[in-house]
Amino acid sequence: MTTYTGVLLRGVGAGGIAGLLAGLFGLVVVEVPIRAALAVEEARPAVESGGHDHGEMFGRGTQMVGGVLGAVIVGLAIGALFATALAGSRRWFVGRPPFTRSVTLGAAVFGAAALLPAVKYPANPPAVGNQDTVDYRTMLYLGVIAAGLVVVYGSSYLASRLTHLAGPVRSTVVALAAIAGVAVILLAFPASPDPIPADMPSEVLWQFRLASLGETAILWLGLGVVFGLLTDPSVRQSTARAQALAA
Amino acid sequence: MTSPAHHLSLPIPRWAYAVALLALMVTWLVLQENGIALGHAAESLHEFFHDGRHALGVPCH
Ligand SMILES: [Zn+2]
Numbered sequence: 001m002t003t004y005t006g007v008l009l010r011g012v013g014a015g016g017i018a019g020l021l022a023g024l025f026g027l028v029v030v031e032v033p034i035r036a037a038l039a040v041e042e043a044r045p046a047v048e049s050g051g052h053d054h055g056e057m058f059g060r061g062t063q064m065v066g067g068v069l070g071a072v073i074v075g076l077a078i079g080a081l082f083a084t085a086l087a088g089s090r091r092w093f094v095g096r097p098p099f100t101r102s103v104t105l106g107a108a109v110f111g112a113a114a115l116l117p118a119v120k121y122p123a124n125p126p127a128v129g130n131q132d133t134v135d136y137r138t139m140l141y142l143g144v145i146a147a148g149l150v151v152v153y154g155s156s157y158l159a160s161r162l163t164h165l166a167g168p169v170r171s172t173v174v175a176l177a178a179i180a181g182v183a184v185i186l187l188a189f190p191a192s193p194d195p196i197p198a199d200m201p202s203e204v205l206w207q208f209r210l211a212s213l214g215e216t217a218i219l220w221l222g223l224g225v226v227f228g229l230l231t232d233p234s235v236r237q238s239t240a241r242a243q244a245l246a247a
Numbered sequence: 248m249t250s251p252a253h254h255l256s257l258p259i260p261r262w263a264y265a266v267a268l269l270a271l272m273v274t275w276l277v278l279q280e281n282g283i284a285l286g287h288a289a290e291s292l293h294e295f296f297h298d299g300r301h302a303l304g305v306p307c308h
Binding site for chain 1 (some may be wrong): 263305
């Protein structure tokens with residue numbers, strides 16, 4: 001626990017668990033609108049050869065396994081980054097218990113890396129995007145995430161610089177600054193270049209978008225909670241000690 | 248509640264940067280690789296993780 005290696009291993013473990021939970025949610029919930037969207041795609045006349053064909057290289061079953069495995073692998077990787085960021089942070093809620101720090105960071109990164117791009121560039125199921133704009137769309141998406149992470153970092157930096165202010169005043173100032181940062185991002189980035197094709201039912205589209213947001217929420221909040229649980233036995237001990245003293 | 252046990256901040260060894268780089272590369276390979284690093288082999292990677300990419304909100308075709 002007192003070494004970086006111990007924290008790193010807990011981060012990777014927490015990320016793997018959160019990734020598995022997110023992947024299983026994807027298998028049960030997100031696959032439903034994905035399947036519906038693939039049916040829309042298949043119903044189209046196969047004129048263009050530029051797009052990639054689904055189900056030719058791998059069957060649907062393999063791609064569903066790939067969906068779960070992808071979430072697990074990404075979970076392991078972001079778990080390592082998450083643990084390193086928390087261990088290396090000198091300012092992020094340093095006086096708070098590890099569980100609070102972990103859950104708050106998980107929620108903050110979920111906001112910046114999943115919720116913010118979901119608001120600006122909502123996730124799309126198969127059969128929506130245009131192959132020609134994918135690089136541009138990817139750039140915009142990664143740009144919004146990077147800008148969101150800058151807002152998270154900037155807010156925590158600002159909070160650490162305003163310790164002379166009273167708690168509620170400081171929180172208000174930091175929250176207003178973060179909201180202003182998010183508003184600037186939402187206004188400054190251009191709209192998504194691809195229109196939604198007319199043959200895509202809006203129920204399928206929104207079912208997919210909500211389900212996808214649910215999966216990323218499980219991934220990030222799950223990472224924050226599980227990592228907090230794995231790193232926090234000392235807090236439970238001190239709480240028990242405090243209760244014993246109060247009794 | 249300010250016991251040192253509450254502090255998670257630790258000295259970060261230099262090899263931690265290699266771990267972070269590896270983690271970023273793995274995330275890139277699963278969610279983004281479209282041929283820059285792997286060339287034609289990227290297509291099978293893309294197809295295998297295709298559902299995962301869409302489900303995690305990453306832009307795709
Ligand atoms: Zn796709």
